[in-house]
Amino acid sequence: MSASHNTRKVLAVIHHLGLLVDLVPVDLVAKETFRPEFLARNPNGLSPVLEDGDLTLWESNAIIVHLASNAANPALWPGGHARSDMFRWLFWQSAHFDPGFDVVAVEYMVKALEQSGPPDLAEVARGERLIARFAPILDAHLADRPFVAGSAPGLADFALGSSLQYQHLVSYPIADFRHLRRWYDHLFTVPAWAETEPQWDALGLPPSPHL
Numbered sequence: 001m002s003a004s005h006n007t008r009k010v011l012a013v014i015h016h017l018g019l020l021v022d023l024v025p026v027d028l029v030a031k032e033t034f035r036p037e038f039l040a041r042n043p044n045g046l047s048p049v050l051e052d053g054d055l056t057l058w059e060s061n062a063i064i065v066h067l068a069s070n071a072a073n074p075a076l077w078p079g080g081h082a083r084s085d086m087f088r089w090l091f092w093q094s095a096h097f098d099p100g101f102d103v104v105a106v107e108y109m110v111k112a113l114e115q116s117g118p119p120d121l122a123e124v125a126r127g128e129r130l131i132a133r134f135a136p137i138l139d140a141h142l143a144d145r146p147f148v149a150g151s152a153p154g155l156a157d158f159a160l161g162s163s164l165q166y167q168h169l170v171s172y173p174i175a176d177f178r179h180l181r182r183w184y185d186h187l188f189t190v191p192a193w194a195e196t197e198p199q200w201d202a203l204g205l206p207p208s209p210h211l
């Protein structure tokens with residue numbers, strides 16, 4: 001499975017919906033997303049990309065929305081206010097929740113994998129400030145619910161959970177957020193989440209203690 005957290009959320013949704021897809025792995029460390037054939041599909045040079053008929057779609061949250069909206073699965077594609085609530089968390093994940101975790105993971109994990117130099121501690125501090133600002137909001141939201149939108153896992157859980165996927169490799173400052181940590185542990189009871197855990201050993205990294 002891909003070690004990219006943005007790709008993992010897409011894989012989890014594919015798995016949860018039972019979709020049949022052809023997976024084309026890209027090696028991020030080898031910078032394969034900057035090859036012409038990849039850039040033709042996503043000029044950002046970022047994974048993942050979905051090709052569905054004549055549609056080529058990038059941005060992981062757009063991809064999971066596309067997949068869920070085309071599948072008749074009310075848990076992943078609710079109606080009315082619940083859909084608006086789901087979109088709120090998806091946009092928030094991308095704009096606010098993910099960047100802090102992403103910065104810290106890049107500085108400590110990606111740079112080590114790429115052998116591209118020591119962590120920039122100013123960047124780490126910036127990422128940690130973002131986590132300190134936004135993680136308490138999700139922690140408080142999860143105080144009285146097992147999943148982000150209630151009793152069943154949905155797109156918001158897969159998206160937000162992806163931001164934490166390196167948490168056994170990178171010491172994120174989340175020790176105080178006990179509801180967040182309980183929710184993330186609980187996400188591993190969802191087969192689509194557990195079974196799309198990256199193969200860390202293939203990257204020479206330790207396995208997740210959640211499995």
Ligand SMILES: N[C@@H](CCC(=O)N[C@@H](CS)C(=O)NCC(=O)O)C(=O)O
Pocket residue numbers: 004005006007028033045046047048058059060061094
């Ligand atoms: N907002 C984009 C972010 C995609 C992204 O950052 N992908 C990472 C992997 S998790 C990537 O391809 N990184 C390669 C690079 O930065 O060179 C999305 O949600 O799809």
